[in-house]
Amino acid sequence: MVVTRFAPSPTGYLHIGGLRTALFNWLWARKNGGKFILRIEDTDLARNSEEATRAILEAFDWVGLDYDGDVAYQSKRFDIYKRYIDKLLKEGKAYYCYMTKEELDKLREEQIARGERPRYDRRYRDFDGEPPSGVEPVVRIKAPLEGNIVFEDGIKGTITIHADEVDDFIIARSDGTPTYNFVVAVDDALMGVTDVIRGDDHLYNTPKQIIVYRALGLRIPRFYHVPMILNEEGKKLSKRDGALDVMEYKRMGYLPEALLNFLVRLGWSHKDQEIFSLEEMKRLFDPHDINKAPSSYNLSKLDWLNSHYIKNKPNDELLPLLEEFGLYLSDHDRKEILLDALKERAKTLKELAEMAQGILEAPKEYEERALKKVTKGEWKEILERFVELLTAAQPHLPVDFHNLIEEVVREREIGFGKIGQPLRVALTGKLGGPDLADIMAVIGKDEVIRRVNHFIQLFG
RNA sequence: GGCCCCAUCGUCUAGCGGUUAGGACACCGCCCUUUCACGGCGGUGACGGGGGUUCGAGUCCCCCUGGGGUCGCCA
Numbered sequence: 001m002v003v004t005r006f007a008p009s010p011t012g013y014l015h016i017g018g019l020r021t022a023l024f025n026w027l028w029a030r031k032n033g034g035k036f037i038l039r040i041e042d043t044d045l046a047r048n049s050e051e052a053t054r055a056i057l058e059a060f061d062w063v064g065l066d067y068d069g070d071v072a073y074q075s076k077r078f079d080i081y082k083r084y085i086d087k088l089l090k091e092g093k094a095y096y097c098y099m100t101k102e103e104l105d106k107l108r109e110e111q112i113a114r115g116e117r118p119r120y121d122r123r124y125r126d127f128d129g130e131p132p133s134g135v136e137p138v139v140r141i142k143a144p145l146e147g148n149i150v151f152e153d154g155i156k157g158t159i160t161i162h163a164d165e166v167d168d169f170i171i172a173r174s175d176g177t178p179t180y181n182f183v184v185a186v187d188d189a190l191m192g193v194t195d196v197i198r199g200d201d202h203l204y205n206t207p208k209q210i211i212v213y214r215a216l217g218l219r220i221p222r223f224y225h226v227p228m229i230l231n232e233e234g235k236k237l238s239k240r241d242g243a244l245d246v247m248e249y250k251r252m253g254y255l256p257e258a259l260l261n262f263l264v265r266l267g268w269s270h271k272d273q274e275i276f277s278l279e280e281m282k283r284l285f286d287p288h289d290i291n292k293a294p295s296s297y298n299l300s301k302l303d304w305l306n307s308h309y310i311k312n313k314p315n316d317e318l319l320p321l322l323e324e325f326g327l328y329l330s331d332h333d334r335k336e337i338l339l340d341a342l343k344e345r346a347k348t349l350k351e352l353a354e355m356a357q358g359i360l361e362a363p364k365e366y367e368e369r370a371l372k373k374v375t376k377g378e379w380k381e382i383l384e385r386f387v388e389l390l391t392a393a394q395p396h397l398p399v400d401f402h403n404l405i406e407e408v409v410r411e412r413e414i415g416f417g418k419i420g421q422p423l424r425v426a427l428t429g430k431l432g433g434p435d436l437a438d439i440m441a442v443i444g445k446d447e448v449i450r451r452v453n454h455f456i457q458l459f460g
Numbered sequence: 461g462g463c464c465c466c467a468u469c470g471u472c473u474a475g476c477g478g479u480u481a482g483g484a485c486a487c488c489g490c491c492c493u494u495u496c497a498c499g500g501c502g503g504u505g506a507c508g509g510g511g512g513u514u515c516g517a518g519u520c521c522c523c524c525u526g527g528g529g530u531c532g533c534c535a
Contacts, residue, residue, distance in 0.1 A: 011534085043535085112461095165531085205535090227466075234471095271483085272482070274484050274485085291472095294527080294528055295472065295473090301471075301486080344499095416494045434496085435495090
């Protein structure tokens with residue numbers, strides 16, 4: 001049985017790196033028919049916010065990741081942690097430290113001034129005198145004084161940390177609340193977590209957690225430390241980089257399957273394959289195949305993936321998604337033609353909605369470059385003849401409109417472009433876009449006539 | 461700065477001692493085409509540097525350089 005977990009702290013929105021970590025854990029659990037736990041790390045009462053938790057859940061919901069059981073909140077498990085802390089205290093594996101924050105800060109300053117690494121000096125480790133009054137003590141765990149802490153990382157291999165790199169870290173604050181490295185170990189053990197896949201910024205936490213596991217006699221899980229995602233300049237991701245919030249991608253018109261596909265390929269690969277459905281990921285993913293080097297993201301690949309998934313999405317699934325971008329097409333009897341023509345061209349849903357709007361609505365303005373190119377030669381007579389033919393006809397399908405254009409082309413012995421370009425600008429105000437016949441079939445005969453006549457009136 | 465981790469095209473990556481170093485995105489051509497896209501075809505482009513080991517190193521070892529992480533009563 002494989003049990004994985006995603007354990008964010010509720011300090012803000014779910015960002016892209018967090019989602020990748022969640023995805024890796026989710027995939028590994030699902031692949032093995034195991035369990036995936038969502039646990040909110042909110043032991044620091046001063047910092048957590050319910051809103052942040054909601055944001056994480058919302059993002060999970062959007063991309064379609066689920067979790068087993070209820071969301072676990074560490075803030076509701078304080079009594080459990082308390083029992084384990086008392087146990088360590090009683091067994092002499094942890095101790096009260098009466099050093100104040102001020103004293104600690106001073107010590108650190110002095111150490112830094114002396115060019116030493118700042119660390120607690122273990123002054124209360126074997127203290128048995130009279131504790132100073134008026135100081136609420138913290139609880140510190142006794143870390144080994146010598147030797148190495150060695151563990152096997154599923155991605156990076158054997159990691160060795162010298163004991164003197166790990167000091168007697170705090171497991172309970174002076175207000176009695178437990179701290180991160182302690183509760184993580186306790187919860188992972190209690191919840192039966194077998195595989196911990198997390199960012200490698202946690203690498204140095206692992207020896208600390210191993211100390212807790214050992215002190216408590218708990219089973220140590222397997223660790224996989226995933227290299228960080230860097231920004232496009234190869235630097236560490238920061239809020240200045242813009243869209244880090246997962247939900248921001250939704251607002252920009254990205255499909256969750258594209259985002260997930262993009263993320264899974266950041267650090268993980270399977271031969272030369274680029275496109276992975278969720279099912280394929282589930283079948284093929286293995287944390288051992290994760291790259292050891294950090295990776296930078298480049299959004300143009302996300303664009304490519306997104307356009308791929310848009311192209312392959314059935315129209316009836318696109319419809320409700322497009323409504324979020326103000327495009328209501330459900331009742332439009334030519335929606336299939338419109339969507340088929342547009343999904344080939346759009347990188348995002350937002351773009352698709354805008355392009356549709358640009359066809360459905362008569363142009364408010366005409367691109368200058370387009371006008372210049374098109375209002376030349378016989379354009380006016382050509383368009384007038386087209387309107388004449390159109391008025392007398394009863395076109396419905398794209399092919400009907402196409403035939404009408406062809407008739408003008410034959411009659412006047414001109415190239416298709418001679419009528420196509422002016423017509424296109426008259427209809428949309430632009431030089432580029434979907435097939436003219438499709439556009440006309442979508443807006444219908446009357447609207448075509450209206451737009452062309454208006455165009456002739458304006459510039460003729 | 462100490463400690464830990466890492467290093468193949470601009471980017472994501474394949475490679476697991478013998479390859480013309482492969483794929484994808486982006487970019488540039490050509491084709492398709494009424495246009496813009498899509499699509500097809502082709503192209504530019506990488507093993508950071510130096511030492512070893514070996515008949516033979518992108519692949520193994522060491523050093524350098526560069527990058528990242530971490531050093532909280534945050535997680």
